[in-house]
Amino acid sequence: MSKPILPGATIGILGSGQLGRMLAQSARQMGYRVSTLSPEKDSPTGQIADHEVVADYSDLDAIEQFARAVDVVTFEFENVASEATAAAAKHAPVRPDGQVLHITQNRLREKQALSAAGLPLTPFAPVTDLASLEAAITKLGCPAILKTAGFGYDGKGQVRINQASEASAAWAVIGAQAAVLEQVVDFELELSVVAARGLNGQVVDYGLIENRHSQHILDLSIADLPLSAAQTAAAHEIAHGVLESLGVVGVLCVELFLTKNGDLLINEVAPRPHNSGHLTIEGCPTGQFAQQLRAVCGLPLGDTTRHCAVAMANLLGDLWQVDGRSQTPDWSRALANPRVNLHLYGKAKPRPGRKMGHITALAATREEAAQSALAARAALLSN
Ligand SMILES: Nc1ncnc2c1ncn2[C@@H]1O[C@H](COP(=O)(O)OP(=O)(O)O)[C@@H](O)[C@H]1O
Numbered sequence: 486m487s488k489p490i491l492p493g494a495t496i497g498i499l500g501s502g503q504l505g506r507m508l509a510q511s512a513r514q515m516g517y518r519v520s521t522l523s524p525e526k527d528s529p530t531g532q533i534a535d536h537e538v539v540a541d542y543s544d545l546d547a548i549e550q551f552a553r554a555v556d557v558v559t560f561e562f563e564n565v566a567s568e569a570t571a572a573a574a575k576h577a578p579v580r581p582d583g584q585v586l587h588i589t590q591n592r593l594r595e596k597q598a599l600s601a602a603g604l605p606l607t608p609f610a611p612v613t614d615l616a617s618l619e620a621a622i623t624k625l626g627c628p629a630i631l632k633t634a635g636f637g638y639d640g641k642g643q644v645r646i647n648q649a650s651e652a653s654a655a656w657a658v659i660g661a662q663a664a665v666l667e668q669v670v671d672f673e674l675e676l677s678v679v680a681a682r683g684l685n686g687q688v689v690d691y692g693l694i695e696n697r698h699s700q701h702i703l704d705l706s707i708a709d710l711p712l713s714a715a716q717t718a719a720a721h722e723i724a725h726g727v728l729e730s731l732g733v734v735g736v737l738c739v740e741l742f743l744t745k746n747g748d749l750l751i752n753e754v755a756p757r758p759h760n761s762g763h764l765t766i767e768g769c770p771t772g773q774f775a776q777q778l779r780a781v782c783g784l785p786l787g788d789t790t791r792h793c794a795v796a797m798a799n800l801l802g803d804l805w806q807v808d809g810r811s812q813t814p815d816w817s818r819a820l821a822n823p824r825v826n827l828h829l830y831g832k833a834k835p836r837p838g839r840k841m842g843h844i845t846a847l848a849a850t851r852e853e854a855a856q857s858a859l860a861a862r863a864a865l866l867s868n
């Protein structure tokens with residue numbers, strides 16, 4: 486068992502968005518130094534880090550130089566190629582390791598690995614060309630969703646197929662690239678389990694989080710979804726099974742569908758802190774970013790029990806546009822409720838659909854927490 490990486494050491498983060506920013510904030514709190522590498526300058530993570538390296542993820546020399554100057558490398562951006570994580574691994578431990586990244590950055594590899602581990606997934610079939618798409622439609626039926634195997638987020642790289650005759654148009658829409666066809670799940674609701682696995686194999690999780698999406702982007706997350714004891718146990722077992730089968734060191738999120746029949750199916754996994762886990766920052770003694778730090782440094786994991794009910798609402802760039810005019814939201818309105826906390830990610834350009842920040846509301850019940858988060862956000866738009 487290797488020695489823990491202790492405060493004073495430097496955490497290297499590949500990627501520079503809000504996930505890296507909040508990880509850097511936790512690292513700073515515990516007295517670590519932070520270095521980030523991405524193609525962007527003055528990035529959300531770079532604003533918090535000690536060092537901001539501006540380089541492309543394909544610049545292997547820059548990655549090696551970066552890794553030489555840190556004590557551990559982790560990532561917040563999943564689409565880093567295996568060559569880059571291998572280059573980093575020559576100089577510092579990469580956690581979770583490059584193989585986890587390699588599997589989860591590709592929907593097909595991810596589904597094949599999870600299904601080989603015996604975990605329950607949305608029915609799917611691999612697609613490599615139009616003929617295999619047509620065969621997949623015959624096998625799974627319609628409606629179905631065609632998703633590119635690589636580089637998808639916030640619903641990008643996806644197209645719905647309502648009838649078999651739409652196959653060739655759908656194939657063109659996704660740019661005729663390697664993909665996966667999934668059956669459309671008529672789900673009751675969506676949930677996630679954010680969990681962490683330490684270097685010693687210890688696994689903890691933050692319970693069941695209900696997720697509501699709007700236009701394929703996460704809109705609202707509410708902690709402590711009350712499912713039956715059997716369903717709750719199944720969700721925990723699935724999350725722990727994913728972490729163990731992939732050998733993850735760090736935080737990982739499993740996105741699940743609860744079907745109308747009461748079954749749980751994995752939609753996808755993200756090998757890092759997740760948007761739905763932001764509510765753990767104020768909601769739990771050890772939030773998901775502090776947990777990620779502990780895990781990748783080989784420290785004991787922290788307490789994941791909730792202080793009270795908690796919900797989170799995302800703040801998208803759309804909030805900066807009212808009736809076609811640009812405006813800066815009046816943040817004091819959102820903070821009128823003293824149990825509401827505001828997070829802004831330091832992004833300069835509020836484009837529609839872009840995640841600019843989030844609001845977390847604490848309350849006595851989950852319904853009240855959800856209402857408070859939504860009300861605080863709505864208050865930003867009212868005059
Ligand atoms: N097979 C499916 N059946 C029903 N809804 C789906 C399916 N796949 C995706 N969705 C909807 O689209 C959202 C985004 O899809 P997801 O695969 O999670 O991609 P992303 O990488 O963009 O998060 C999901 O959270 C869900 O609301």
Ligand SMILES: [Mg+2]
Nearest residue numbers: 639740752753
């Ligand atoms: Mg998703």
